[in-house]
Amino acid sequence: MVLGWSPEQISIRLNIDHPKEEGISYEAIYQYIYAQINANGNPRPRCEDLRMYLTRRHRHRQKKNFRQVRKLYKPKLPSIENRPKEVDKRKVIGHWEDDCIVSKQSKDRLKTVNERVSGLFLIGKMKNGSIEESNKAVIDKWKVIPSEFKKTLTRDNGVENLGWEELEKKEDVKIYFAHPYCSYGRGSNENGNGLIRRYLPKGTDFSKVSTEDILKIEYLLNSRPRKRHRGKTPLEVWYNMTGVAITY
Structure with missing residues (x-):
């Protein structure tokens, strides 16, 4: 994220670099980021505020109208x-x-x-x-x-x-x-x-x-x-x- 990668890009890249390992959805990455934030919208003690690396920053994670668990996209690339x-x-x-x-x-x-x-x-x-x-x-x-x-x-x-x-x-x-x-x-x-x-x-x-x-x-x-x-x-x-x- 420090390099400007979004959670979506990180999720896709992990599946490319580690195809045999269990992946992580971008929604899970978002949830981790906002789990470090308390109800007042401030970082919890000893937690890093990773929201600064997001293109769109919110005090709390916005609710989405889709299931949390999704099949991960693993692109097949011409070798x-x-x-x-x-x-x-x-x-x-x-x-x-x-x-x-x-x-x-x-x-x-x-x-x-x-x-x-x-x-x-x-x-x-x-x-x-x-x-x-x-x-x-x-x-x-x-x-x-x-x-x-x-x-x-x-x-x-x-x-x-x-x-x-x-x-x-x-x-x-x-x-x-x-x-x-x-x-x-x-x-x-x-x-x-x-x-x-x-x-x-x-x-x-x-x-x-x-x-x-x-x-x-x-x-x-x-x-x-x-x-x-x-x-x-x-x-x-x-x-x-x-x-x-x-x-x-």
């Missing part, structure tokens, strides 16, 4: 195990990875989208960690990418990525999910995120980072000579393989 083998070989352009970088200073986040062969790195801005903002960021950054170069997208199991079916349909791309807590299959993106931290170190408030700042960082990363490309930049490799120029 990286079923991803085409050509993705690992890094020979065919058009296979992407994405990730999300969180700011502890605000709800704003960065969505990074990386092409595996060229190393082309795109950076988008998210107002929060919602599914809608995640999809919007990818769609916005992909506007400059022709459809034939959007073959697959590999991502982690973050709650913000659970709107994958809508994104698949919108962009006509196949989406796969890496194993929980494992960056295998998304190594390029992990490395790119590390480079971003050179310009935006931990502790940076992303709400104060402008679109111009992001584009500048994106350009610096994409115009940086790469050893694996024998000194060529991601922009040069991308253009040579696709004929599509990315301009800033």
Whole structure:
């Protein structure tokens, strides 16, 4: 919750990360939060007031017109195990990875989208960690990418990525999910995120980072000579393989 996750998101994520263990409903999380509050609306002795992390705060838990015990939703995600083998070989352009970088200073986040062969790195801005903002960021950054170069997208199991079916349909791309807590299959993106931290170190408030700042960082990363490309930049490799120029 400190990271801005809602009880609903926490409930879903627990089922993804711990599928063999008994889950907990978001209603139970809400009840726990408000169990720490007395009748006057103040925290009980030695209890933490977790209401500060809720988007909508109330003195007491609002009554709901549904049963307390509900069957938990456990989404079935397309596994990286079923991803085409050509993705690992890094020979065919058009296979992407994405990730999300969180700011502890605000709800704003960065969505990074990386092409595996060229190393082309795109950076988008998210107002929060919602599914809608995640999809919007990818769609916005992909506007400059022709459809034939959007073959697959590999991502982690973050709650913000659970709107994958809508994104698949919108962009006509196949989406796969890496194993929980494992960056295998998304190594390029992990490395790119590390480079971003050179310009935006931990502790940076992303709400104060402008679109111009992001584009500048994106350009610096994409115009940086790469050893694996024998000194060529991601922009040069991308253009040579696709004929599509990315301009800033």
